Amino acid sequence: MTTQPMRSPTAEGVRRAADKIAAILPPTPLLPLEIAGTTIWCKAECLQPVGAFKIRGAWHRLTDLSKAERAAGVVGVSSGNHAQGVAWAARQLGIAATIVMPSDAPPVKIEGTRALGAEIVTYDRLTGNREQIARSLAEERGATLVHAFADPWVIEGQGSAGIEIARQMAERGLGEPRRIVAPCGGGGLSGGLALACPDAEIVPVEPEGWDDVKRSIAAGEIVDVGPNPPPTACDSLQPMATQQINFAIIKERCAYGLAVSPCEVEAAQRLAFQRLRLVVEPGGAAALAAVMAGKERADEATVVILSGGNTDPSAFAKVLTSGA
Incomplete structure (x- = not known):
């Protein structure tokens, strides 16, 4: 096995990653969505060529x-x-x-x-x-x-979404993002966003029963999922624990994490489809679910990451019809 020297991810690394990605891919859309009378902004990473920010x-x-x-x-x-x-x-x-x-x-x-x-x-x-x-x-x-999340290059690359968000909001005259709510598995995206947008509040969101990052933030140390976690449709958010390279950033920049229920996730999937015309997988809808459920405050400087759209058609059809 070959390994490059382990290092800490940096804000400069995020900017370099953003330049590299901008050279091959267009920015994903930043779409307005009204929730309870307030317009928030949804970063549609589900529209990437592989259907996700990864x-x-x-x-x-x-x-x-x-x-x-x-x-x-x-x-x-x-x-x-x-x-x-x-x-x-x-x-x-x-x-x-x-x-x-x-x-x-x-x-x-x-x-x-x-x-x-x-x-x-x-x-x-x-x-x-x-x-x-x-x-x-x-x-x-x-x-x-x-590694899917515990790698400095991977963390920096995921943070490039934050560079795009800041530019897109500036182009709309909205100023800097005040709050970025993001689905969280191992913490690669949350850590990268924290490096990219140092003045924004970063809020990681996990499915209930798999909320180890939320509990780790509260405990001040890494806590794993524990035995017998419940089944979840959020397959992209199921690491058993975050790792130190991620938690070193998260514990300094994330004041708290949130957990969402299966019903809240499904409601978010339906809303994204009905109002934004987007197919969002369960894990990709977790952050929107938290805002819709009133678990996270929102204003016009709030951005929600729709992190992925890779869901089986039959499963997605059931989600849509279950809310009919």
Whole structure:
């Protein structure tokens, strides 16, 4: 396994990532949405080429690999969105990619990853250790491990969304974002946004029962999900715990985290479809769910990240009809 020297992610790294991403991808839309008489702004990362913001961190990470590292390939770990981001970047750069994915990942994500040319290795989410599997594969093949959230390049790349948000709000004469509410799994996006927008309040949102980051912030130290977490449709927000590289930023910049219920998530999915004409997966709708449920205050300087749209059609259809 090849590893680049571990370092802390930086604001300068976020700006460099933003420049790299701007050179290949247009900014995702920043859309107005009225909630209880207040207009908030929704960053539609579900419209990325792979359907999620994860393309940002993957591109920043893989484009910084050396020629020798590119030749040896990469190994990623993901339930699907990071998988597709790494696979997309790898295909663009001619790098072999292997992705360790849970066997219960949504079929649309597994199929999307495979269609991008990546090799897929599956594991059982509750009994297998994905970190060990991925590290063993990387060591065996001499490949570079591209972690889904605990990687400085990945954190910086995700933060490029914050650079875009600030520019888009400035173009609209709205000033700096005051608050950015973001879905949170391992904390790569929340950490990156904190670096990108140092004057904004960053609010991570997780599904109920998987709210380890929320509890870690309250405890002042990393707390894992614990035994027997409940089933959740938010497959993209299911790491068992954040890691120190992420928490070092989050504990300094995030005053609190929030948790949302399955019903609140489904209501947010329906609203995004009805009012914004967007397909948003459950995990991607978590931040909007928190605002809709009144768990987070909102004003016209509040931005909500719609982080992904990779959901199975049948599952999404059930969400839409359940609210009819």
